[in-house]
Amino acid sequence: MSQATPQSIKDYGTIVYPALMLLVFFAIPFGIMIAVSFFQRDPAGFYTVDFVWSNYERFLSTFFAKILGFSVGLAVLVSIICTAISFPFTFLLTRLSRPAQVVWLVGILSVLSLSEVIIGFSWSSLFSRTAGLTNILVSLGIMDEAVSLYPSFGAVLTAMVYQALPYTILVLYPSLARFDLSYVEAAKTMGASPFRAFMNVMIPIQRNTIVATLIMVFVFALGSYLLPQILGRPSHWTLSVLITDQAIYQSNMPFAAAMAVFLVLISLALIGLTLLVGKEGGGQK
Amino acid sequence: MRFWNYLFLFLIAGFLLLPLVVVFGVSLNEKQSLTFPPEGFSLAWYGQIFTDPEWRSALFNSLFLAIGSAFLSISIALPLSWFLWRWYAPWANIFRLLGVAPFILPPVITALGFLTFWATSGFYGEPWTAIISHGIFFVTLPLVTTTLGFTSIDRSVIEAASTLGANERTVFRTVIFPLILPYLISGFAFTFVLSLNEYIVAYMSVGFTMETLPIKIFNALRYGYTPTMAAVSFLFVAVAAVIFAVVARFGDLPKLLGNHSGADK
Numbered sequence A: 001m002s003q004a005t006p007q008s009i010k011d012y013g014t015i016v017y018p019a020l021m022l023l024v025f026f027a028i029p030f031g032i033m034i035a036v037s038f039f040q041r042d043p044a045g046f047y048t049v050d051f052v053w054s055n056y057e058r059f060l061s062t063f064f065a066k067i068l069g070f071s072v073g074l075a076v077l078v079s080i081i082c083t084a085i086s087f088p089f090t091f092l093l094t095r096l097s098r099p100a101q102v103v104w105l106v107g108i109l110s111v112l113s114l115s116e117v118i119i120g121f122s123w124s125s126l127f128s129r130t131a132g133l134t135n136i137l138v139s140l141g142i143m144d145e146a147v148s149l150y151p152s153f154g155a156v157l158t159a160m161v162y163q164a165l166p167y168t169i170l171v172l173y174p175s176l177a178r179f180d181l182s183y184v185e186a187a188k189t190m191g192a193s194p195f196r197a198f199m200n201v202m203i204p205i206q207r208n209t210i211v212a213t214l215i216m217v218f219v220f221a222l223g224s225y226l227l228p229q230i231l232g233r234p235s236h237w238t239l240s241v242l243i244t245d246q247a248i249y250q251s252n253m254p255f256a257a258a259m260a261v262f263l264v265l266i267s268l269a270l271i272g273l274t275l276l277v278g279k280e281g282g283g284q285k
Numbered sequence B: 001m002r003f004w005n006y007l008f009l010f011l012i013a014g015f016l017l018l019p020l021v022v023v024f025g026v027s028l029n030e031k032q033s034l035t036f037p038p039e040g041f042s043l044a045w046y047g048q049i050f051t052d053p054e055w056r057s058a059l060f061n062s063l064f065l066a067i068g069s070a071f072l073s074i075s076i077a078l079p080l081s082w083f084l085w086r087w088y089a090p091w092a093n094i095f096r097l098l099g100v101a102p103f104i105l106p107p108v109i110t111a112l113g114f115l116t117f118w119a120t121s122g123f124y125g126e127p128w129t130a131i132i133s134h135g136i137f138f139v140t141l142p143l144v145t146t147t148l149g150f151t152s153i154d155r156s157v158i159e160a161a162s163t164l165g166a167n168e169r170t171v172f173r174t175v176i177f178p179l180i181l182p183y184l185i186s187g188f189a190f191t192f193v194l195s196l197n198e199y200i201v202a203y204m205s206v207g208f209t210m211e212t213l214p215i216k217i218f219n220a221l222r223y224g225y226t227p228t229m230a231a232v233s234f235l236f237v238a239v240a241a242v243i244f245a246v247v248a249r250f251g252d253l254p255k256l257l258g259n260h261s262g263a264d265k
Helices: A011-037 A052-059 A064-096 A098-112 A116-126 A134-139 A153-179 A182-189 A196-203 A209-221 A229-230 A239-249 A253-280 B005-025 B044-051 B053-086 B090-104 B108-121 B127-137 B140-152 B153-163 B168-197 B198-204 B212-223 B228-251
Strands: none
Touching: A011 A253, A011 B090, A011 B108, A011 B127, A064 A098, A064 A153, A064 A196, A064 A229, A064 A239, A064 B005, A064 B127, A098 A153, A098 B005, A116 A153, A116 A229, A116 B005, A116 B212, A116 B228, A134 B053, A134 B127, A153 A209, A153 A229, A153 B005, A182 A196, A196 A209, A209 A253, A209 B140, A239 A253, A239 B108, A239 B198, A253 B108, B005 B228, B044 B053, B044 B168, B044 B228, B053 B090, B053 B127, B053 B140, B053 B168, B090 B127, B090 B140, B108 B127, B127 B198, B140 B168, B153 B168, B168 B228, B198 B212, B212 B228
16 A cells, blocks of 8 residues: 555545645635735724725834834844753753653653743742742842842743743754764764864754754744733733734734734744755754 | 763753742642742642632633644544545645644734634634634644654555455554554643643633633733632643653653654663
8 A cells, every 4th residue: 555646536535624624724714814914993893894004004113113123132032042051951861861851851841831821920920029039049148138020021031931941942852862973972082072072063063953943943932922911011022912912902903913914924934944944954864 | 971961951950840849839828828938738729729610610611622622633633644644645735734834833823813713704702613723723733743653654564454355444443543543642632731721822712701721810810819820830730741741651752752763772
């Protein structure tokens, strides 16, 4: 039973249901969203059918440019920090015994599946005055009085790194697990210290993996919407927060849709870039 | 491995565990306050999840949504990945792409897509729309696991079965299905756990009429913190850890996550 082209109508039977589901409930909603981004807002209902560019024009104002700039900057920072921590971490993880890896992976998956609400809630506790980290510093005599560390940019950044870290590790895991250690061994044999072998052999070979990871984590971090609300000030709100706000609280679906379409374009461009980087890359197979 | 390597691993573990330790501590407080370390010891906040009508209904909503959407995404992923494995039809890969897309794009986009869709079709607010939304949103997970399962099947085994006279249906039932079952179960488990914790898609598609636990926690955040939130949060992590541990017990977790090197390491 090798792979053959489907011959009769009957052979297509199994794909009809999944194809219909994905078309009706993903492709069509997506299409409607794009269409709505050109519609007029109807304050009483959802929207009225029209074709205007004003939703996009409104988006291209300085106010939204600032928010876009902040969202992108934050996501860049998160993806750099996460990749810098996760690369050596995941490498060490793949060198552990298989049972030890399984224990780590169960933990990482559990943290990965945490709701953004729960992550926001637990970090707001950690940054609070009553249940927070500063209490430890007080008991150690480093600080005089417990203080609240949020709302602040640092709080948002810490929680977003926390949220993206398990994701980064799992993105890096397959290619680092398959990495052939003999290159590093060769460098060590020739007298390089483990650290130098890692920096000068391992990292250059894995360059494409690193770039791809940076971009994937960037897109992931761009999707964060609750942490900036829970842990930040309104000036720390991201594009995702604004989209939700416009869609639900301002009932301005066309404007929300226009922002979402813009976000799709950024994400797709970056994902395309990842695929391109992955294709060009030799080094790891 | 050297000392510094272990120290590094230890620090990361600490970072990942820190919020969970605090949340667990807070959930044990005797009084209704968020102090850490906890004052007194009480499991009352865990009890409240099941006795308080609002928390209980949120819990049931979440379970209803997670189970429903896990079944739905399996029902889409299995025939699709089977078709792509069984037949040579490059055009059909467009559906694989459609299945993976919602998971790669920022979730707010898929969420807004569903909001406009349910609003346009007039079904906005119906509980079942949440199941469909989550079922589609998470279809990536069983799609990836079952695709991995099919690629690991040795085609000569299938050949042997059909040479011995088994028809397509029998081959699927007696050979393919048992081989694919662990991947199916882990796809189900991944969808179930992630759906249980998902906020934005659920909120945008059905948030005002069906309050799931993450929505309930977020709404409760605005009116101040209660230890019940900590109890729910910790319960969720515990459930996720147990489910993934079970997946690891019956399946090859490193392989599921892309580590194809030998199992003997």
